[in-house]
Amino acid sequence: MVAARSATVAYTKEVPTPPCTTSMPTHPASTVETQQQADSSQTHTGLFIGNVPLYTSASLNTDNKFAAAFDNSSRKTLSFVPPTTQNGKIIVRPSFELVHEGSRQWVATVVGYFLGKKSYFHHLNEYVCSVWPLVKEVIATTNGFFFFKFKRVAAMEEVIEGGPWLFQGKPIVLQRWKPELALRKHKHTQVPIWIKLRHLSVEFWTTKGLSIVASGIRRPLYPDAITKACTRLNFARVCYVGYILQTA
Template sequence: ERLSFHKPKEEDGVCIVEPPDEVFEIGVKMWSNTLVGYFVGKRIPFKVVKKQLEKKWRKWGAVQVVTADNGNFLFKFDNNTSCDQVLRNGPWEVWGAYLALKRWEEGMSLCKDSFTSIPVWVKLANIPSELWTRPGLSYVASALGVPLCMDAATSAGNRLSFARVCVEMKASSSFPNSFKVRRRNGTLSEVMVQYVWKPSVCSVCRVFDHSSKQC
């Protein structure tokens, strides 16, 4: 397919490409229903990833699997609902390797080494019953990081022993096992945290997926 020429700019002797907004919007629309992920601690062959995840996610429609730089994968869906379903029904594994997934965002780097935050599934127990709402759980889960989603049972409220939520946590996090919630009467309740899977974090460069011994 033919391409077209667009004269770049030059600033201080440096060539600068500056596409207009409408060009960016085309790309944003193309990748809007896409998840970006990588397998933590293990490289999985593309054919295996494609075959197994297409099978696991078949119920939510077709998915296009694309390889990116440094072991990253892009999973492109037909609609936003499919993305939500895959995220809410995680975590996912292939060959025993955990698949870290996050939504594609404009401007995000696809270099795995730049992942200083990662989606982590956690179980939160002893949550005050009056906070078993979407806004309430959002406040509670924010003690760990940025809340992304909750599983179907938590959303339906038919299992109050624990809430299972996915939180984007920073590599600098201490990954606490508990935290406190102040109720309206001023008393403090302790919420217990159990990590479905806890990633390794480099204490030197503060990124995921390798230990300090490798840095």
């Protein structure tokens, strides 16, 4: 047993450990911390990766010139507004004046979403501009909502009151934009719908006549503008309420 120990010691002395093996740490994280603290030019940043503190040095600061170029850029239009802290949580408190100012560009905006599969933006944009000529801009979101910005508030109100609206046969739910509007799609079981009454004699194209004939289906609401003006006699188009959607 003694001879075995002597042989082991001799072997270790005869074959020196390579420098890279000697510097290989058993725990890399602790070695990084030791090496950083050993450099007197390094300053602790107050940040940690796990339990390892991060340090900065003069050599690293020279590399921040790229970031400093962005900080001093003429494109920098935002400023830092210190938030408040309450119960350990960071809270931002926008003022009423800020909300009022930011709402100005949205006061004539209608927000809508389709029931079922949404329409393609390009087709919807073309159709909306032809039906609602006072629409200034249409903006789509990735979760199926559309923002219709009108040139005037009166035009927006006319569209809301003139509903329900269908695009390519699909009903769209519209609501006036307001601050803190939650973009949520509600589950609808009943929606207004337009029904065509074909082969209707022209003597019934009056308010009373349409009411009597349309009531044979269910409670009617009103005809569309073309039916009311009697400028298209192929069919009368009447809006109904209470159409039950088929749900899975």
